[in-house]
Amino acid sequence: MPLLYAMTKADIEFIRKVQQVVLKQKLPLNTEVHYELLNNQKQMVMSKTVMNFSDTSFTEKLEVSHLPHGDYTLIVSTGKPPTILDTITINL
Known part of the structure; x- marks a missing residue:
């Protein structure tokens, strides 16, 4: 079943002190959200x-302090089969 709601780009806040990526998106209630972080390879x-x-704003913090510095791609998806909501390039 296709998604029947509009998605906006994720807001990303990288807090170097605690090394977390914060994503904020408006999603329907009881939605499963999948995050995959890929390295440059x-x-x-x-x-x-x-x-x-x-049912308001969805916020999830991803702990990245164990990862080496470099470029990463974050893929945010929902549903089965997954529907990609956003693909974000991050430099840690």
Whole structure:
């Protein structure tokens, strides 16, 4: 079933002190959200799946302090089969 709501780009805040990436998106209630972080060789270095229990703004912090500095691609998706909501390039 196709998604029937409009998505906007994720807001990203990288807090170097605590080395976290913060994503904020408006999603329908009870939506499963999948995060995959790929390194510059397109290898998955982290993945996480969470459930959105908020009908307002959805915020998830991804801990990245264990990763070396460099460029990464974050893929945010939802559903099965997954529908990509956003692809974001991050420099840590």
